[in-house]
Structure formats: structure tokens, C-alpha cells
Amino acid sequence: MKAPPHQQTAPHAELTAVRRGVFVVTSAQAQNAESCPVVRRVSVGSAEGNGLVIADPTVSRVHAELIPSDRGLWVRDLGSRNGTYLDAIRIKEAEWQPGVTLRLGGARCVLGPAPVKVPFEIWRGNSFGPLVGASAVMRELFATLARVAVTSSSVLITGETGTGKELVARALHEASPRASAPYGIVDCAALPESLAESELFGHVRGAFTGAVSARTGAFEAAAGGTILLDEVGELPLAVQAKLLRFLESHTVRRVGETSYRAVDVRVLAATHRDLLTMVSTGEFREDLYFRLAVVPIVVPPLRERPEDIALLAARFASLQAAEPLPATVLAEIAKRPLHGNARELRNFVERAIALGPDRALALQTDAETSRPVESSREGAEGGSESVNFTVPFKSFREAWIEHGEQRYLTRLIAAHAGDMTAALRAAEIDRTYLFRLKRKYKL
Secondary structure: OOOOHHHOOOOOEEEEEEEEEEEEEEEEOOOOEEEEEEOOOEEEEOOOOOOEEOOOOOOOOOOEEEEEEOOEEEEEEOOOOOOEEEOOEEOOEEEEOOOOOEEEOOEEEEEOOOOEEEEEEEEOOOEEOOEEOOOHHHHHHHHHHHHHHOOOOOEEEEOOOOOOHHHHHHHHHHOOOOOOOOEEEEEHHHOOOOOHHHHHHEEOOOOOOOOOOOEEOHHHHOOOOEEEEEOHHHOOHHHHHHHHHHHHHOEEOOEOOOOOEEOOOEEEEEEOOOHHHHHHOOOOOHHHHHHHOOEEEEOOOHHHOHHHHHHHHHHHHHHOOOOOOOHHHHHHHOOOOOOOHHHHHHHHHHHHHHHOHHHHHHHHHHHHHOEOOOOHHHHHOOOEOOOOOOOOHHHHHHHHHHHHHHHHHHHHHHHOOOOHHHHHHHHOOOHHHHHHHHHHOOO
């Protein structure tokens, strides 16, 4: 019997000889024990949709997250009710070592003594649709996208700002049997709460003040094809409930109508926000999260794939009908933090083509060392504005959050003269998380 698409090796992909360590986690419960291989991010909790389900009343429905990396297995608490502990220490985020017991509420988990080595599927080429990448992590992503594209499953695409989440969604559509059908994008962050339902599902004439004619909603407009709900974490809870109903029934009811219309459309969702934590805090519906994340896709940041910088820069230069940048310039930009990921790299390439590499590098340095002005006092201290107020709101918001984090940490560390223990107490955050932020912002 032929294997289903998700179990076959994707076209142009192969099982690579490179092997990854897979951590095996066993939860010991009153009546049984359940083992879970952690290949990718896995949520842990009492809800059925989790990768590791622990049927214990002291475990939150979405309690914690397990994150494998080359450095080990990380545990991140998701705002649980009864806390996450490594041995007797309550943590927000920390590395989990063999021999240390993980406690989630009253349940206990143990980590296998050593990672199990397994092969993984990798794409043979350096591109997939509009995406390019020569790194193993990107070629593995391409192989996953090829398998997922032929299905109609909902996909949740997460990743930092500028990593290319929208390109991943377009690549899925273009590689799917729906490629010739409509492809729609809804920016959920830009939807006014009062009009969100109408924008998504449509309305009839006279449904509300200003509804002078009937309107087709985004789902109906993309019928037969694919729709991307960008920044889905910004949807109001009331609209989340209606979105969940659509995903379960594949029918829409226009505002002001009483009947439902069947609509065949594949739903992709993208966000840079931490939806699992939002689920735990009640800001995002748990049932909607698991309905969207039938296939979760995480787009890796550029710092985890520096070997892709030259390839991406060459692609961006070709879009400007220009020659690739010199290797010395690419080597220099590869040393920079590039918090904006591929989007920031593209901006740099365009500046280098327009102004010359030396001037572009100088401007990049200025941007990295500048700080946003928050008051006249800070302006007097020598701060300079580095957040662009003319870009689309979504880009501005993401850049502003990153600048705010960096400014907060800089002042926090300075206020305590480098005493990290005192800084941790003042900030009330986990040591591991603080040091991860320090590395991120090169402090």
C-alpha cells in the first residue's frame, strides 16, 4: 500500500546521513508512563492537543514547552498555574539536563540519559519557491514544506520579524494543488475590532451603519484557494470564536444573514507573537490554537543560519539587477546582529547598491548604536531616533518592541553596575532568559 503524502519522502528530498539528537521525555503518572521523542518544539499540558499530554489535575492545559537545540533541551514555562520546576527550583526558562527531574504541578518527568540519533529529511536544492537557503535547517524546512503543501491541513507559521513567514505561506500555496486558485492575505493587526467580522466573513446591505451594499468576505473571496491570516494573534477573542467555527464547519455567515455558505479554502496563519503563552494567559483561545497548528512551522532566524547570508544577499542584489556585493562586505555584515533578519539584510543590500558598501556599513553601525528618543531628557543624553515612523504599522511595532527590550536591558544592567543577581531580582525574570536576551542584543 502506498504511504500517505505526509509519510512519503518529499519530491527532490532525501533522508540525509546527517543525524540529529532527539531527546526522549517520560512522564511518570499514577497509573502509567508516557514517553515522547522531542524532535521539534513540543507543548506539554493536560489538553489533548499537546505533543506530550499529562492527565493530571495539577497540570495546566498548556503548561510548558520543550525546545530542542544543539546546546540541549530547553524548558519554558507558559504561565502555568502551579509552576514548572527543575528539581526544587522554579523556572521560567532553563536548560534541562539528564538526572534532573522536571516537575509540572504534581507530575514528574525524566529525561533520557542521552539524545537518540535519528535521520531527518533534507531538500536537495537551495530553494523552494520564493525561498532560498543552503543551510541544513532551511533545507529541512523546504522538505517539510514540500510534504505539507500537497495537503489541505491548516498551518501555523511562527518566527521572528523579518524571517520570511509570508514567503513561507506563498511557497506553500504555489506548491499546492490550489496554486491556480486565489491567494488572499488578511493583516489581522490592521483590522478594526468593529469591522473584523465583516472583513473576514462579509456582510449584507444594511447590516450596520455604513453598509450601503453587500460585501464578500476574505474567506469567500479566496474560495478554492488559500488564505493567510497574518498576525493572527491580534484577532479579538470574539472574532477568534467565529474563526474557530469556520475552521470546524468550513461555512461562513455574512453579518446580517441567517444562512451559512459553504467555502472551500485552505487556512494558513502567521505570527511573531508567543501564542502558547497567550493561550496560557487567556489572550488566545486554546481550541483555536490547536486547530490552526495542525502543522506548526517555525522559520529560523538568520543568526541560526549565517551560511545563508551570501545566498540571500545575491538574491536581493539580483532583484535590483545589480552585481553581488563583495565577499569582504558580506563577511562584515555577517558579524552584525541583524535583528530584522532577512528583511534587514535586504534593506542593507539595497542601501549598499544605492550608496556604496562603505556608506551602507557606516549607516548600519549608526543604526545599531542608536537608541529611540523617549523624552527630551533622553535626547539631551545623546540618544538618537532609530525607529522608522514611516514604515507600515506592523514593522514599526516589531521594531519598537525590540528597541524597548534593548533599552530596558541596557539600563537595567547599568543601574546595577553589572551585578546580574541584583538585575535578575529587579527585573523578576529567569537568569537563562536574561542571558539569552543579552546574547540577542550583544550587550
